Amino acid sequence: MRTLYGRISSINVQKAVWALAELGLEFEWVDKDGTVGSIDSPEYRKLNPAAQIPTIDDDGIILRQSNAIVRYLAHTYGEGELSPLDQQAYAEAERWMEWQATDLWNFLRPVFWGLIRIKPEDRDMAAINKNIEICHQEMALVNDFLEDRLYIAGDAFSMGDIPTGCAAYRYYALPAEPMSRPDLPHVKAWYDRLCERPAFQEYIMLPLE
Ligand SMILES: N[C@@H](CCC(=O)N[C@@H](CS)C(=O)NCC(=O)O)C(=O)O
Numbered sequence: 001m002r003t004l005y006g007r008i009s010s011i012n013v014q015k016a017v018w019a020l021a022e023l024g025l026e027f028e029w030v031d032k033d034g035t036v037g038s039i040d041s042p043e044y045r046k047l048n049p050a051a052q053i054p055t056i057d058d059d060g061i062i063l064r065q066s067n068a069i070v071r072y073l074a075h076t077y078g079e080g081e082l083s084p085l086d087q088q089a090y091a092e093a094e095r096w097m098e099w100q101a102t103d104l105w106n107f108l109r110p111v112f113w114g115l116i117r118i119k120p121e122d123r124d125m126a127a128i129n130k131n132i133e134i135c136h137q138e139m140a141l142v143n144d145f146l147e148d149r150l151y152i153a154g155d156a157f158s159m160g161d162i163p164t165g166c167a168a169y170r171y172y173a174l175p176a177e178p179m180s181r182p183d184l185p186h187v188k189a190w191y192d193r194l195c196e197r198p199a200f201q202e203y204i205m206l207p208l209e
Helices: 011-022 042-047 066-077 087-117 125-148 161-173 185-195 198-203
Strands: 002-005 028-030 055-058 061-064
Touching: 002 011, 011 066, 011 161, 011 198, 042 055, 055 066, 061 066, 066 087, 066 161, 087 125, 087 161, 125 161, 125 185, 161 185, 185 198
Parallel strands: 002 028
Antiparallel strands: 002 055, 055 061
16 A cells, blocks of 8 residues: 655655656555645644655655655665666766755745745745846756766666756746746756656646646
């Protein structure tokens, strides 16, 4: 029995569900549309004391933290596929997963919140624009890295593409103005490859809300 908790509009839930879908794993999805109500319930806190989403219960193995969930699923069910066997490829996948969570997201999250979730009259455009500039600098790092490879870990799709791909979707789906995205041809080619994946289309390419 496998259960995923959390609404689809959360980037962190999207990472988990994309990994599940790539691996062809079946699961029950609790609160997919976010209508169940507060996750701050005593029952949910037993699973996730921080009352955050996602949480996965994989036949009694309870995991929180989206990137840890992606790694766990990749290791347990996708050795040699989502989880690369080659050490260097594996390390690159890990590296960019960390980059998404600890570098890029620090700047992309406030841009996403500022442009999508905060009312126009409450927006701090100076702060948003500053963060947009840093996002472009961060994405330029991936652009250089992807110059000679199809995916983050090399020539094959892997867990390294999942958190980064979820973030890339937001980067490209945010309004052209004020994003004014620079030309990043290798990122764009990689992103276009992700857009061809059925699971990416189903779970990630959703209207931003
Ligand atoms: N580092 C955590 C962050 C989890 C997190 O911030 N989740 C947000 C949604 S993206 C959340 O639970 N927000 C509270 C809510 O949706 O009620 C992870 O990667 O799983």
